[in-house]
Amino acid sequence: SAVISQKPSRDICQRGTSLTIQCQVDSQVTMMFWYRQQPGQSLTLIATANQGSEATYESGFVIDKFPISRPNLTFSTLTVSNMSPEDSSIYLCSVPKGQEAFFGQGTRLTVV
Amino acid sequence: GENVEQHPSTLSVQEGDSAVIKCTYSDSASNYFPWYKQELGKGPQLIIDIRSNVGEKKDQRIAVTLNKTAKHFSLHITETQPEDSAVYFCAARGGAGSYQLTFGKGTKLSVIP
Numbered sequence: 001s002a003v004i005s006q007k008p009s010r011d012i013c014q015r016g017t018s019l020t021i022q023c024q025v026d027s028q029v030t031m032m033f034w035y036r037q038q039p040g041q042s043l044t045l046i047a048t049a050n051q052g053s054e055a056t057y058e059s060g061f062v063i064d065k066f067p068i069s070r071p072n073l074t075f076s077t078l079t080v081s082n083m084s085p086e087d088s089s090i091y092l093c094s095v096p097k098g099q100e101a102f103f104g105q106g107t108r109l110t111v112v
Numbered sequence: 113g114e115n116v117e118q119h120p121s122t123l124s125v126q127e128g129d130s131a132v133i134k135c136t137y138s139d140s141a142s143n144y145f146p147w148y149k150q151e152l153g154k155g156p157q158l159i160i161d162i163r164s165n166v167g168e169k170k171d172q173r174i175a176v177t178l179n180k181t182a183k184h185f186s187l188h189i190t191e192t193q194p195e196d197s198a199v200y201f202c203a204a205r206g207g208a209g210s211y212q213l214t215f216g217k218g219t220k221l222s223v224i225p
Contacts, residue, residue: 004155006155031211033211033212041217041218042201042215042216042217042218043156043201043213043215045212045213048211048212092155092156096211099144099161099163099205100146100158100161101146101158101211101213102158103148103155103156103157104155105154105155106154106155108153
């Protein structure tokens with residue numbers, strides 16, 4: 001398995017501000033994924049963070065809104081920019097290990 | 113792309129009874145099907161998975177079945193306990209070289225003591 005640590009675990013932010021979420025993995029991984037889980041909903045893939053290249057974004061998500069960094073093979077950050085109440089969600093990072101995929105505990109974001 | 117449908121959205125069972133959650137997928141190239149359990153305030157936890165070359169897999173009280181022809185797979189929990197109460201998600205992954213998972217909408221399972 002993989003041990004994945006996310007920070008912060010939760011935050012309440014003012015609209016118009018930005019929040020950076022950190023994801024640390026206990027071993028080197030080629031890819032890291034960022035998901036959004038809106039209240040009571042399923043998981044939606046935001047982007048794939050690749051070390052040494054730009055992140056790959058899914059339809060409906062753009063780099064200006066969700067910039068991602070991947071400085072090394074164990075760490076990534078996701079920034080939620082210019083937040084609005086609609087950004088209130090749980091944000092999760094995930095890493096593949098072989099065929100399996102493991103998740104961090106999530107960052108519960110509330111925008112007021 | 114892949115589309116995963118999950119039913120039911122909510123399920124209540126008496127403690128000790130069995131629970132079954134069903135999922136269908138659209139992409140015949142999908143070859144990996146995990147199930148996740150998500151407790152309140154936590155991230156999804158992988159509880160069992162099945163690959164396309166296997167029809168059934170069991171781990172203690174949890175089992176998963178896969179019908180590739182019909183493109184559906186199911187989670188079976190026997191002898192349910194209150195700590196089984198959570199939201200369960202099924203997922204499917206595409207063919208060779210794909211790491212992306214497509215998730216179902218989730219099933220909220222409540223086990224009544």
